[in-house]
Amino acid sequence: MPLGAVRPSPLVEQAAARLREQITGGHWPVGTKLPGETTLAKELGVGRSTVREALRALAGAGLVQPRQGAGVFVLAAEPVDDWPTRLRRAAVTDVYEVRMAVEVHAARLAARRRTPDDIAALRAALEGRRAASTADDAAFVDADIAFHAAVITAAHNPVLADLFTEFTPVLREGLIELLTLTGLRAHDPNTSDDAHEALVRAVAEGDAEAAAEVVRGELEDPFAPAQGPSAPAGDPE
Incomplete structure (x- = not known):
């Protein structure tokens, strides 16, 4: 033709x-x-x-x-999807599982490799997350992701950082939608603040396993009720 x-x-x-x-x-x-x-x-x-x-x-x-x-x-009859394209088509649950692997390891590395500047950035991101508790779900999710990005940065591994950056847009959309559907923040606008504070503390103290456990506790069941003061669940992620 x-x-x-x-x-x-x-x-x-x-x-x-x-x-x-x-x-x-x-x-x-x-x-x-x-x-x-x-x-x-x-x-x-x-x-x-x-x-x-x-x-x-x-x-x-x-x-x-x-x-x-x-x-x-x-060479081929169908185009080969690149990584960003595949992520855009992925289910948020699949992205979330990858996020678990990335962030748990990143928290462990952050506790081992953090610098004074990293700790300052984490504390600033925590305050930013708290300030966003009075904002809408989208702004709160943005502040929450910024906090976790600071943890990734403190790990000082560019490959982990690139992975997190790539799947952040899909994750953001999914988290905003989930918060809207569940109304989780209606009773706790700054949900899981204790866990985030515990993570900053573990990284600052250089406790790699404690930092990894806090993140694991958050991400395994993000909408479960808090289980304790050290690493409560309930993070919107």
């Missing part, structure tokens, strides 16, 4: 979409060599530079692969 000329803007996105349709529709099966840039540019009604950028986008999606001196070949 003919490709058909694209509209003026945005040319690269439109060209990439047209080429993607040809690949996913089976017009160019896996292993097929694509027509040259000049041919594609003529069929699409765009310049060669636009085609080149469109092919780069398809290569980034795992659909095509350029081979030096041979041309561009179809």
Whole structure:
């Protein structure tokens, strides 16, 4: 089937979409060599530079692969989802399970590696969380996530930090929705403050296992009633 000329803007996105349709529709099966840039540019009604950028986008999606001196070949019939895309499609419960693994270990590392600046940042984040207790659920969740991000930062592991940053948007949406549905903060606007204070204390004292246990206690059953003063549950996370 003919490709058909694209509209003026945005040319690269439109060209990439047209080429993607040809690949996913089976017009160019896996292993097929694509027509040259000049041919594609003529069929699409765009310049060669636009085609080149469109092919780069398809290569980034795992659909095509350029081979030096041979041309561009179809590598897959369906795009390969990147990590952010997969996270956006993930269930919040799945993200939460990963968060458990990341944050428990991060709390342990934070207690071992924290600096005076880290402790100051944790205490400031705790106060920020408390100040947000009078705000709406979205603002409170933002302050709560900022607190946990400070713990991650204190772990001084860039890979853990990147993981937390990647799944934070999905987590944020899920937490706001859960707070809205459960009305958890109606009776306790600053829910789980004791646990967060205990976490700051454990990190500041360098007690790695205590810090890990506080986080584990929070995240295992975030909507359960508090179980004790050392690590009560009930965190909105």
